[in-house]
Amino acid sequence: MDQFTNWVDNRHEYAKEWKKRTGGKVVGCLCTYVPEEILYAADILPIRIFGGHEPSSVVEPHILGMFCPFCRDTLAQGLEGKYDYLDGIVLAQSCLHMRQTFWSWKKHVPIDFTYYLPMPHCNQAVGQNDYLRGEYVLFKEAVEKWVGQPITTEALDRGIDIMNTNRKLCKQVYEFRKARKPALTGLEAMELVLSGQMVDKREHNEVIKSWLTELPGRELKREVGTRLMIVGSEDDDREFVQMVEGKLAFPATFVVEDHCTGARYFWDELVLQEDRLLAIAARYMDRVPCPSKDWPERKRFDFIFDMAKEYKVEAAVLMQQKFCDPHELDMPSLTQAFKDHNIPTYLLEFDVTVPAGQFRIRMEAFLETLVDFV
Amino acid sequence: MTTVANKTLYPTEPLKSWNEAKYLRAKYYEDFLKAPERGGLRVSGSGTMYFALLGGLGKDVHTLTGEPYAATCAFYQDFSTECMEAVEKAGIARDLCGYLRNYWGGVLLDKYILTDGTVVSPWPRPDLFFTSHYCCTHAKWYQWCREAEGNLPMYGIDVPWHPFDHEPTKERLEYIVQQSLGAIEWMEKLTGRKYDDELLVEAINTEARSSYLWGETCVLNKAIPAPLDEKTMFSLYVFNTLCPHLKEVADFYERLRDEVAERVQRGIAAWPNERFRYITDSQPPWAFLHIFRHLERTYGAVSVGSVYSYGLQVNWDFDEEGSFVPAKTPEMLGVKMDTREDAVRAYVNFKLKNGILCRFYDSEVTSDQMMKIVKNWKAQAVLIHLNRGCEGTAIGQMENRLDLMKAGIPVLAFEGNMGDYREFDVQRTMSRIETFFEALGIQRIET
Numbered sequence: 001m002d003q004f005t006n007w008v009d010n011r012h013e014y015a016k017e018w019k020k021r022t023g024g025k026v027v028g029c030l031c032t033y034v035p036e037e038i039l040y041a042a043d044i045l046p047i048r049i050f051g052g053h054e055p056s057s058v059v060e061p062h063i064l065g066m067f068c069p070f071c072r073d074t075l076a077q078g079l080e081g082k083y084d085y086l087d088g089i090v091l092a093q094s095c096l097h098m099r100q101t102f103w104s105w106k107k108h109v110p111i112d113f114t115y116y117l118p119m120p121h122c123n124q125a126v127g128q129n130d131y132l133r134g135e136y137v138l139f140k141e142a143v144e145k146w147v148g149q150p151i152t153t154e155a156l157d158r159g160i161d162i163m164n165t166n167r168k169l170c171k172q173v174y175e176f177r178k179a180r181k182p183a184l185t186g187l188e189a190m191e192l193v194l195s196g197q198m199v200d201k202r203e204h205n206e207v208i209k210s211w212l213t214e215l216p217g218r219e220l221k222r223e224v225g226t227r228l229m230i231v232g233s234e235d236d237d238r239e240f241v242q243m244v245e246g247k248l249a250f251p252a253t254f255v256v257e258d259h260c261t262g263a264r265y266f267w268d269e270l271v272l273q274e275d276r277l278l279a280i281a282a283r284y285m286d287r288v289p290c291p292s293k294d295w296p297e298r299k300r301f302d303f304i305f306d307m308a309k310e311y312k313v314e315a316a317v318l319m320q321q322k323f324c325d326p327h328e329l330d331m332p333s334l335t336q337a338f339k340d341h342n343i344p345t346y347l348l349e350f351d352v353t354v355p356a357g358q359f360r361i362r363m364e365a366f367l368e369t370l371v372d373f374v
Numbered sequence: 375m376t377t378v379a380n381k382t383l384y385p386t387e388p389l390k391s392w393n394e395a396k397y398l399r400a401k402y403y404e405d406f407l408k409a410p411e412r413g414g415l416r417v418s419g420s421g422t423m424y425f426a427l428l429g430g431l432g433k434d435v436h437t438l439t440g441e442p443y444a445a446t447c448a449f450y451q452d453f454s455t456e457c458m459e460a461v462e463k464a465g466i467a468r469d470l471c472g473y474l475r476n477y478w479g480g481v482l483l484d485k486y487i488l489t490d491g492t493v494v495s496p497w498p499r500p501d502l503f504f505t506s507h508y509c510c511t512h513a514k515w516y517q518w519c520r521e522a523e524g525n526l527p528m529y530g531i532d533v534p535w536h537p538f539d540h541e542p543t544k545e546r547l548e549y550i551v552q553q554s555l556g557a558i559e560w561m562e563k564l565t566g567r568k569y570d571d572e573l574l575v576e577a578i579n580t581e582a583r584s585s586y587l588w589g590e591t592c593v594l595n596k597a598i599p600a601p602l603d604e605k606t607m608f609s610l611y612v613f614n615t616l617c618p619h620l621k622e623v624a625d626f627y628e629r630l631r632d633e634v635a636e637r638v639q640r641g642i643a644a645w646p647n648e649r650f651r652y653i654t655d656s657q658p659p660w661a662f663l664h665i666f667r668h669l670e671r672t673y674g675a676v677s678v679g680s681v682y683s684y685g686l687q688v689n690w691d692f693d694e695e696g697s698f699v700p701a702k703t704p705e706m707l708g709v710k711m712d713t714r715e716d717a718v719r720a721y722v723n724f725k726l727k728n729g730i731l732c733r734f735y736d737s738e739v740t741s742d743q744m745m746k747i748v749k750n751w752k753a754q755a756v757l758i759h760l761n762r763g764c765e766g767t768a769i770g771q772m773e774n775r776l777d778l779m780k781a782g783i784p785v786l787a788f789e790g791n792m793g794d795y796r797e798f799d800v801q802r803t804m805s806r807i808e809t810f811f812e813a814l815g816i817q818r819i820e821t
């Protein structure tokens with residue numbers, strides 16, 4: 001869908017234009033745990049801060065080289081002024097690495113509003129929702145003070161509705177990936193989800209709705225090949241997906257994924273409760289978790305293998321962002337779990353600032369082994 | 375380069391408590407090993423755990439805390455290499471926590487090391503895992519272990535916020551209180567033991583006492599000459615991460631505090647040629663502790679401590695001048711602990727005053743702590759170990775470095791790994807430190 005591609009390619013222009021058009025504030029979100037519902041309720045546009053996929057040395061004095069390339073790349077964007085139109089940034093506490101980005105951004109990039117939102121590290125702890133609700137009360141107060149107006153229950157309902165509608169629509173699109181011949185490629189799905197984190201979801205929703213009218217009869221003139229799943233760290237590497245789906249000797253299609261720039265971002269809808277902040281808290285605690293929050297039981301694995309079954313996944317690419325501890329910590333058990341499910345895996349350690357071309361031969365070799373296998 | 379005569383400036387003498395510390399440490403690891411023979415329980419988890427909550431289960435509960443155990447492994451290079459290789463062979467990432475890889479290696483090899491370097495097999499499987507979680511690695515470490523060791527039970531206390539110098543909001547406090555009360559119920563059910571609330575209160579008071587006494591000992595190190603050097607402190611602070619809730623530990627800390635106070639009174643130095651005081655940051659590269667001795671001998675440069683060795687499992691407050699003082703224990707404050715809930719609430723409140731754990735949530739607090747230590751402990755420089763083995767303590771270090779520089783405090787940062795000696799270039803680091811010292815005008819001592 002061209003509009004999604006366009007948005008991803010021109011995300012900064014879009015945000016600047018949105019500001020001009022609406023007079024509203026734009027807030028950059030570090031991590032998908034930021035409760036965007038509250039920002040929409042305050043008529044703020046939340047967008048996710050992504051990297052630029054270019055090596056940069058500006059972060060060297062700020063973040064040690066052993067921290068993940070994604071957190072370094074996002075900070076580089078800030079230090080280089082690529083997000084100079086942001087009015088604020090918010091970090092919802094997830095991994096240690098992102099915290100560094102937040103602190104350095106707060107300290108070195110002039111910006112009106114910064115908020116560190118503490119939240120549980122665990123998705124199975126006693127009292128987690130009540131605790132998170134308490135943090136939302138403080139966050140909401142800070143936002144109200146900043147924008148100079150109260151966030152009413154009606155406004156929260158509006159925020160919830162925008163987010164839930166987007167989630168529902170994305171899930172409807174994902175239904176079309178289940179088919180024997182998926183109606184969309186992995187790249188298109190990636191751009192759908194990525195663009196949703198870059199633009200006003202109300203506009204995004206309208207474009208999805210119109211796409212949904214086309215998808216039922218859509219037939220792609222390409223071979224599906226091996227049905228692949230990506231599991232891993234943050235992943236907005238369009239170049240890699242495009243290469244695997246279109247430029248290798250063996251055909252393949254990414255039919256589903258588990259990462260925070262894909263299905264994990266939108267999969268779970270919010271269930272309304274009388275106490276809106278508690279409802280939002282429950283949504284973020286019950287969603288498919290980031291591995292950093294998934295303990296002592298492994299709830300994420302249930303999601304991964306349910307998806308693998310539903311989308312008839314034949315093999316999985318484990319995309320390990322270099323130095324990403326939360327994912328590395330899951331990797332031994334995850335690889336074993338894939339073995340137990342008889343799904344072959346291939347582990348790729350990648351670095352967002354390194355071109356995807358280096359994986360070509362390895363991916364081809366992997367796909368070749370699967371030709372006999374699947 | 376100018377040299378100065380090797381003149382002894384201060385009297386020195388060995389620390390009398392040293393042998394007791396050695397004995398206690400050896401006993402700790404052996405107690406864990408032998409717990410089942412004595413009908414006791416084995417519990418493993420992070421050295422940042424909420425120890426006192428185990429107190430109510432009885433006095434035969436023995437802990438093995440992952441980080442200090444792994445530091446012992448790291449000290450014995452041959453065993454550490456075996457562990458690292460086992461982990462790498464299993465496809466586990468080489469950039470994970472250096473401690474975790476030593477520990478997981480032992481599990482994979484089915485081998486356990488004692489403090490004197492004796493390696494025994496099999497690996498002593500714990501009865502349960504009980505941990506806290508601050509760093510991304512803490513609970514995930516034991517999640518893997520529980521699977522690898524046969525589906526063992528695990529409970530983790532999530533601490534998502536650490537105020538240090540702020541009062542916690544009701545929700546923040548309650549979250550940890552509720553999890554702690556949940557842990558007690560869980561343990562009771564799991565072990566079939568009756569949980570004893572009196573023993574809980576005793577353990578809380580003892581743990582708080584251990585913390586307070588070590589804090590007092592650190593404060594004594596403000597004296598010139600320093601009665602303790604940091605290399606020695608590494609073997610002393612550790613009990614607060616092993617079993618601070620045990621009476622033998624608190625009693626040891628009391629004797630140690632008294633001995634150190636007496637050293638200060640008599641002007642006894644850790645190092646007779648103390649001419650230059652510095653502080654460090656993060657865990658040291660354990661396989662290369664001799665660096666500290668080299669700097670003492672060559673420059674009379676003594677590390678008097680760090681946020682790490684003062685702050686790990688130790689709780690702090692401020693005095694009127696803004697300097698650190700050990701946080702008063704619930705007992706000293708006269709906090710009521712008549713019910714289990716009250717006791718747990720008092721304990722959590724106390725734990726939230728921890729000195730180092732706040733670095734996971736705010737790098738500026740750590741910079742501020744470093745500057746306060748430099749000022750109050752009269753240090754002249756900071757050596758930051760950019761620790762590739764611990765993302766938990768490496769977090770914020772680059773910003774800390776910038777903050778110190780901005781404050782005009784000489785700082786040198788060098789890379790290494792506390793748990794993996796292969797990632798530490800000792801020669802290069804030594805020559806960088808020497809260049810740094812010489813640039814600061816510190817004269818070599820003639821030998």
Ligand code: SF4
Pocket residue numbers: 068069070071095096097098233234321323324325326327
């Ligand atoms: S890729 Fe991993 S380490 Fe990096 S920000 Fe994401 S979860 Fe954190």
Ligand code: SF4
Pocket residue numbers: 441471472473474509510511512763764765766767
């Ligand atoms: S990374 Fe550091 S803080 Fe985290 S578990 Fe390992 S030693 Fe502890």
